[in-house]
Amino acid sequence: MAEAVAPPGRRVLAWAQEYGVYAAVGVLLLFNVLFTPHFLDVANFRTQLVQVAPIVIVSLGMALVIGTQGIDLSVGSVMSLAAALVALYLGYGAWPALLVALVGGAVAGTAGGALVAYVGVQPIVATLALLVGVRGLANVLVPQLVEFRNPDLIALGSSSLSGVPVIVVIAAVLTLLMAFLVRRTTFGRQVVAIGGNRAASELSGLPVRRVLLLVYVISGVLAALAGVLATARLQASDPTSLGLFIELSAITAVVVGGTPLSGGRIRVLSTVMGALLMQLLSATLIKHNLPQSWTQIVQAVIILAAVYATRERGTR
Amino acid sequence: MSQSVAPVLEARQISKRFPGVVALDGVSIALLPGEVHALVGENGAGKSTLIKVFTGVHRPDGGELIYNGSPVAFGTPLDAQRAGISTIYQEVNLVPMMSVARNLMLGREPRGRLGVIDTARMYGEAERILAGYGVVTDVRRPLRTLGMGVQQMVALARAVAIDARVVIMDEPTSSLEPREVETLFSVIRKLRDDGIAVVYVSHRLDELYEVCDRVTVLRDGRVAHTGPLAELERLKLIALMLGRDLDEVRTGGLTRFSRDRRHARERDGAAPAVRAEGLTRRQVLRGVDVAVWPGEVVGLGGLLGAGRSETAKGIVGALPLDAGRVLVGGLPLRTGSTTAAIRAGVSLLPEDRKAEGIIPALSVRENIALAALPSLSRAGVVSDAKIDKVVEVFMRRLRIKAASPHQPVQELSGGNQQKVLLARWLAIRPKILLLDEPTRGIDVGAKAEVQALVDELAEEGLGVLLISSDLEELVEGADRILVLREGAVVGELSGDDVTEDKIMASIAERGAESDG
Numbered sequence: 001m002a003e004a005v006a007p008p009g010r011r012v013l014a015w016a017q018e019y020g021v022y023a024a025v026g027v028l029l030l031f032n033v034l035f036t037p038h039f040l041d042v043a044n045f046r047t048q049l050v051q052v053a054p055i056v057i058v059s060l061g062m063a064l065v066i067g068t069q070g071i072d073l074s075v076g077s078v079m080s081l082a083a084a085l086v087a088l089y090l091g092y093g094a095w096p097a098l099l100v101a102l103v104g105g106a107v108a109g110t111a112g113g114a115l116v117a118y119v120g121v122q123p124i125v126a127t128l129a130l131l132v133g134v135r136g137l138a139n140v141l142v143p144q145l146v147e148f149r150n151p152d153l154i155a156l157g158s159s160s161l162s163g164v165p166v167i168v169v170i171a172a173v174l175t176l177l178m179a180f181l182v183r184r185t186t187f188g189r190q191v192v193a194i195g196g197n198r199a200a201s202e203l204s205g206l207p208v209r210r211v212l213l214l215v216y217v218i219s220g221v222l223a224a225l226a227g228v229l230a231t232a233r234l235q236a237s238d239p240t241s242l243g244l245f246i247e248l249s250a251i252t253a254v255v256v257g258g259t260p261l262s263g264g265r266i267r268v269l270s271t272v273m274g275a276l277l278m279q280l281l282s283a284t285l286i287k288h289n290l291p292q293s294w295t296q297i298v299q300a301v302i303i304l305a306a307v308y309a310t311r312e313r314g315t316r
Numbered sequence: 317m318s319q320s321v322a323p324v325l326e327a328r329q330i331s332k333r334f335p336g337v338v339a340l341d342g343v344s345i346a347l348l349p350g351e352v353h354a355l356v357g358e359n360g361a362g363k364s365t366l367i368k369v370f371t372g373v374h375r376p377d378g379g380e381l382i383y384n385g386s387p388v389a390f391g392t393p394l395d396a397q398r399a400g401i402s403t404i405y406q407e408v409n410l411v412p413m414m415s416v417a418r419n420l421m422l423g424r425e426p427r428g429r430l431g432v433i434d435t436a437r438m439y440g441e442a443e444r445i446l447a448g449y450g451v452v453t454d455v456r457r458p459l460r461t462l463g464m465g466v467q468q469m470v471a472l473a474r475a476v477a478i479d480a481r482v483v484i485m486d487e488p489t490s491s492l493e494p495r496e497v498e499t500l501f502s503v504i505r506k507l508r509d510d511g512i513a514v515v516y517v518s519h520r521l522d523e524l525y526e527v528c529d530r531v532t533v534l535r536d537g538r539v540a541h542t543g544p545l546a547e548l549e550r551l552k553l554i555a556l557m558l559g560r561d562l563d564e565v566r567t568g569g570l571t572r573f574s575r576d577r578r579h580a581r582e583r584d585g586a587a588p589a590v591r592a593e594g595l596t597r598r599q600v601l602r603g604v605d606v607a608v609w610p611g612e613v614v615g616l617g618g619l620l621g622a623g624r625s626e627t628a629k630g631i632v633g634a635l636p637l638d639a640g641r642v643l644v645g646g647l648p649l650r651t652g653s654t655t656a657a658i659r660a661g662v663s664l665l666p667e668d669r670k671a672e673g674i675i676p677a678l679s680v681r682e683n684i685a686l687a688a689l690p691s692l693s694r695a696g697v698v699s700d701a702k703i704d705k706v707v708e709v710f711m712r713r714l715r716i717k718a719a720s721p722h723q724p725v726q727e728l729s730g731g732n733q734q735k736v737l738l739a740r741w742l743a744i745r746p747k748i749l750l751l752d753e754p755t756r757g758i759d760v761g762a763k764a765e766v767q768a769l770v771d772e773l774a775e776e777g778l779g780v781l782l783i784s785s786d787l788e789e790l791v792e793g794a795d796r797i798l799v800l801r802e803g804a805v806v807g808e809l810s811g812d813d814v815t816e817d818k819i820m821a822s823i824a825e826r827g828a829e830s831d832g
Contacts, residue, residue, distance in 0.1 A: 186693045193686055196675035203634055203672055204687040204740065205658030264677045 016309045021273045028280045036287050052279040053171040054226040055249050056272050060178045061219030062250040063271040068195040069263030070123035074130035075223040078108045079243030081134050082227030084142040087237035094152030101228050108134050109220020117212035138239035147236040157232030167229050179268040196264030256306040324349050324513045325482050331378035339365040341537040347513040354524045355517045357534035371403045372396035402475035403484040412460035417442035419459050420474050449473050450499045465496030484515040501527050519621040535559050550824040587646050589779035590748045595630040595640035602803040608779040615794030616783045617819045623803040624783045625667050628750040632657040632664040661747030673737045676726035680718045681707045683725045683736050688743040710739035731762025748779040787816045
């Protein structure tokens, strides 16, 4: 059990596991500063961050779910549901519409969480059902792209707070909140414990099912918020294509950030770094005129590297 | 059957080491054709390892395996199976979604022209084979829709049908109804008459004596005894399994255990800290009554599989019960809820430390604070100061050896992990602690410390239910002992009657006698 001295190979791996994603982001930044023209332009930075913000918000919820050994495939569809609800209720004003959209996300999350926690359906199956069903519902509510002119909602998507886009500020605040939730609250510690050993958590009297339900509700609400923000930025509600495949980006961010899929560990800041890394990577390759297919191949390599680095945790 | 018959399968001086443990230490055993050979031993005796060596799951580190007179080395379970060694595990290893017939004929389906499976013939053959085992059923039905007994019989039929020379059965009756057990036994006898060597692993003594010809007792990775079963007294068999001296046992007498069921504390009129009434669960518990008074250590004795752990789990609500209730301080507990039990002050230190106790990747600190988290936080935000205090107190009191409170608990030794779990419970100040094998797999020093702690806690007024396979520990630790066998309390020992001999005598009584 207790190894006195870890062999050097393992120590490198442990280091990569802990800080690899930060190092990768650093290296990529350095490369761009040196070789990419106009990289340091404020406009470029803004674009990158605004683009990645919804992914970051969704990834935060995903990290929480993955920490419990679960997965939430429904996030993209929940985004589209939020877009549809916002368009439908915009007549009452931007804030009531936002509220309705968040409630919609919470309901979708409750459905998934109840299936997982109380019925005992496997997370991948439960949320796959929602992935299909919720997008269907969103398309029924709003069958085609709807443009809008509500100034409040448009402002949410395009205004800035002392130079930083509001969307980015929200993502940053949520990241800090999530880090606090995971590290400092009873709920967060219980989530990690349940992911680490569910049987032991049950025997220790933890409210396992309630915690699991709440985890999916949080993921749903975050996805809905990301959906509203993305809609606000587009200045149009597009339930048909909004959030398509974002669950894959979110899972990628979580995995690249070093959160093991086997649960029991949640790395919030690293997850954000994971999302940034993928964004930066595709931006870099595009700036250097490499085709999109190259980006995908490089992303695949990074995912495999991340999984290799976290592999040690999975096998006990 | 005479000894001159050449063995089908023979292990010669087999050794197998795992990191930190010698699982098998020079084990020799010969399986003769046409015998039912009982393989018994307590946890950690090496039974499963030996079976895994036979079936090609493990390769022995030393010694050799002789099969049909020549040395063999099975590389994979499939090799062993092809050679004719079939194993039927506790959990039936078939394909639940496929039909009975397909399961039975898997890999050797009758084929018609063009190599297509001839389903009509397959169903016919399957029905005929199963009828030979006393099973009449629709062979087109998916296997999972049938009872466990029938599934087991299909597994058995399949094992035999692939020309097995040796059939190994690991606890085959653990999920069977009495009627199904009878059928199984008649099949086993039929196999024996056909010249197949059957290895029968079970903890149910009545079954062993009913169906087995010879017995090999393993203890601590060595053969403690081998020979005809009929000539071996039950008491001696138990003494061999538990590693106790027979003369010691005999002087204690066989049946003179106390009929006096009243404990001193009961006479005081005080209410028990916890009382479980009629805990029942199919196949596992048959109306177990247990009461623990404050400041008392009650031991649960019995062999593996007697229902000791299940009793403890039933009390804390971790095992769904068919009937029975648990009263804490006179108030009934919501059944099936560990949260309710813990809130009422009943905590369980589980037997399987790794699977049900520690959260391996979390730190010592977090593992200790886990159950007490709500009381160590304000408005849902954990208080580092409070946690640090509690953790420091218990790490010192229990002498937990860790590099720091932040070291992952999986890096600690077994004894220290166990202390961490004890600390987890003590941190919420329970009224009753259920300890399931608290000293198993931990070093001698930690063992003594844990035992001293149990004494100390009882002294402070905590009610303790102690489960241990270590008789000495049970006798020295407990004020009163309940002996379980096959899911029922078959004896209660208190005062001077709390001795190893009397526990063993109580275990050894025949099932029939205990019913009277």
